[in-house]
Amino acid sequence: MKSPPKTRRTGDSQRSLFGEILDWMLAPLLFVWPISIALTHYFANNVAAFPYDQALRGHVSAISRQLKFVGGKPAINLPGSARAVIRADEIDTVYFHVYTRQGRLLAGDKDFPPPADLGSAIAEPGEIYFRDDELNGQELRVAYSFLNDAGMAPEQWVLVEVGETLEKRAQLANKIIASVIIPQFIIIPLAVVLVWFGLTKGLQPLTRLRETIEARQSADLSPISNRRVPEELEPLIGAFNAMLERMKRNVDAQQRFIADAAHQMRTPLAGLKTQAQLAQRESNPRQLQNSLRQIATGVDRASRLVNQLLTLVRTEAGDQLHQKQEPLDLDQLLRETVEDWVMRAMERRIDLGFETSGPAIIRGNAFLLREMVNNLIDNALRYTPGGGQVTARVVGHGDFAILEVEDSGIGISEEQAELVFERFYRVDDAGTEGSGLGLAIVREIADQHRAAASLGPNPRGKGAIARVIFPAWYDSTAVGQEVKPV
Numbered sequence: 501m502k503s504p505p506k507t508r509r510t511g512d513s514q515r516s517l518f519g520e521i522l523d524w525m526l527a528p529l530l531f532v533w534p535i536s537i538a539l540t541h542y543f544a545n546n547v548a549a550f551p552y553d554q555a556l557r558g559h560v561s562a563i564s565r566q567l568k569f570v571g572g573k574p575a576i577n578l579p580g581s582a583r584a585v586i587r588a589d590e591i592d593t594v595y596f597h598v599y600t601r602q603g604r605l606l607a608g609d610k611d612f613p614p615p616a617d618l619g620s621a622i623a624e625p626g627e628i629y630f631r632d633d634e635l636n637g638q639e640l641r642v643a644y645s646f647l648n649d650a651g652m653a654p655e656q657w658v659l660v661e662v663g664e665t666l667e668k669r670a671q672l673a674n675k676i677i678a679s680v681i682i683p684q685f686i687i688i689p690l691a692v693v694l695v696w697f698g699l700t701k702g703l704q705p706l707t708r709l710r711e712t713i714e715a716r717q718s719a720d721l722s723p724i725s726n727r728r729v730p731e732e733l734e735p736l737i738g739a740f741n742a743m744l745e746r747m748k749r750n751v752d753a754q755q756r757f758i759a760d761a762a763h764q765m766r767t768p769l770a771g772l773k774t775q776a777q778l779a780q781r782e783s784n785p786r787q788l789q790n791s792l793r794q795i796a797t798g799v800d801r802a803s804r805l806v807n808q809l810l811t812l813v814r815t816e817a818g819d820q821l822h823q824k825q826e827p828l829d830l831d832q833l834l835r836e837t838v839e840d841w842v843m844r845a846m847e848r849r850i851d852l853g854f855e856t857s858g859p860a861i862i863r864g865n866a867f868l869l870r871e872m873v874n875n876l877i878d879n880a881l882r883y884t885p886g887g888g889q890v891t892a893r894v895v896g897h898g899d900f901a902i903l904e905v906e907d908s909g910i911g912i913s914e915e916q917a918e919l920v921f922e923r924f925y926r927v928d929d930a931g932t933e934g935s936g937l938g939l940a941i942v943r944e945i946a947d948q949h950r951a952a953a954s955l956g957p958n959p960r961g962k963g964a965i966a967r968v969i970f971p972a973w974y975d976s977t978a979v980g981q982e983v984k985p986v
């Protein structure tokens with residue numbers, strides 16, 4: 501039996517809770533049932549044996565009473581009526597015999613042989629004992645007793661035995677078993693139905709919770725109330741509400757970001773429009789050329805802003821291209837990226853240098869790391885006046901690889917150093933153009949690499965130093981060996 505079709509799903513991944521609980525309750529029941537049948541069988545046999553054993557005992561006593569010792573010799577006189585009473589059984593065959601210990605049959609059935617240990621059996625004379633035996637392939641229950649006269653040696657005792665087949669006992673035992681097991685066929689299905697019913701009732705809070713969630717508006721991120729909810733569900737609702745809270749913060753941040761981005765786009769677009777209107781009115785070809793050049797610069801600036809926005813959004817969303825991380829040499833990546841900036845540095849008369857101290861292996865995404873380095877070098881060149889110096893390097897520090905871009909430019913105050921990582925935040929007197937997204941991108945990429953990015957005054961003098969501290973990568977298959985560049 502499984503749960504109602506509405507909540508039931510096929511496949512491994514989606515098991516219904518209802519079905520799960522039911523299975524876990526019924527499976528042990530199926531296991532316990534055979535045990536209960538076996539126990540019933542055992543006890544029923546014991547109970548059924550008792551009254552018939554008593555009857556056998558009665559027969560042994562009756563025969564014993566007929567045995568007399570005359571002058572130390574046993575003599576028995578069993579009237580035919582007594583034999584008839586003993587044998588009178590409609591269902592089972594009853595055997596009896598009286599033997600001396602020497603093996604002489606005094607009375608009873610010849611074809612009911614005496615026990616093999618007739619001469620040696622140890623017993624209390626007069627006591628009645630029981631044993632299980634077999635005769636002609638049929639099981640027998642035998643009651644027996646040794647009889648003696650006062651002062652008689654054990655070798656002279658007389659054995660009285662009455663045995664009967666087990667048919668009556670089996671019939672009674674079967675009746676007992678049936679009377680216990682047949683009601684179970686009714687009670688167990690009834691119990692299953694009641695458990696089913698109980699479970700349906702017990703799981704109702706879950707259904708109610710599902711309905712509450714289903715009924716929600718998609719924009720409603722307010723917490724779910726945990727009033728009238730069983731305490732087992734409270735942690736689930738707590739976790740769910742925490743997730744809603746995070747989502748709400750995210751959505752708020754996204755909305756702020758879109759608003760900021762739109763605002764930022766408006767300024768360069770408005771500038772472009774003014775320049776275009778001016779150019780329209782221009783009749784002097786040289787002035788016109790000049791206006792068009794300004795428009796082209798404006799378009800460059802706007803497209804840089806759009807690119808920055810796209811990079812930030814894609815990095816945050818962590819699309820597949822940006823998510824794939826593998827071991828790489830940060831030193832080599834930095835060298836290649838610095839090379840791309842050499843021309844630009846020369847144009848600005850800045851001495852752009854690269855210092856190496858050997859390979860530094862980290863786990864990362866080459867595309868994103870280049871984007872990060874580009875932004876740091878762009879800043880260093882942008883905020884350093886002509887004639888200055890910019891140096892990029894990676895220093896290995898045991899468990900860390902530290903990327904540094906140091907410049908001799910306008911520098912940054914301690915207070916501004918943290919603020920500049922916020923989106924669209926720019927230091928007012930920086931003078932040059934920019935959208936304030938570069939360092940936000942740097943931080944986002946650092947976060948995705950479990951790295952820490954910071955900017956601060958250059959301790960070696962003028963200017964600023966940007967630092968990103970990465971965890972070093974070790975080849976886990978070569979523990980204890982030297983780091984292997986890949």
Ligand SMILES: Nc1ncnc2c1ncn2[C@@H]1O[C@H](COP(=O)(O)OP(=O)(O)OP(=O)(O)O)[C@@H](O)[C@H]1O
Pocket residue numbers: 808875879880883907909910911912920921925926927928930933934935936937938939940955963964965
């Ligand atoms: N190397 C540096 N030296 C001094 N100030 C810096 C340096 N790097 C960044 N800043 C300050 O931090 C601010 C934010 O930098 P960020 O790179 O985020 O934006 P941006 O350079 O203004 O614009 P863009 O998005 O085009 O890079 C800059 O406006 C600048 O004032």
Ligand SMILES: [Mg+2]
Pocket residue numbers: 875878879934937938939
């Ligand atoms: Mg920048």
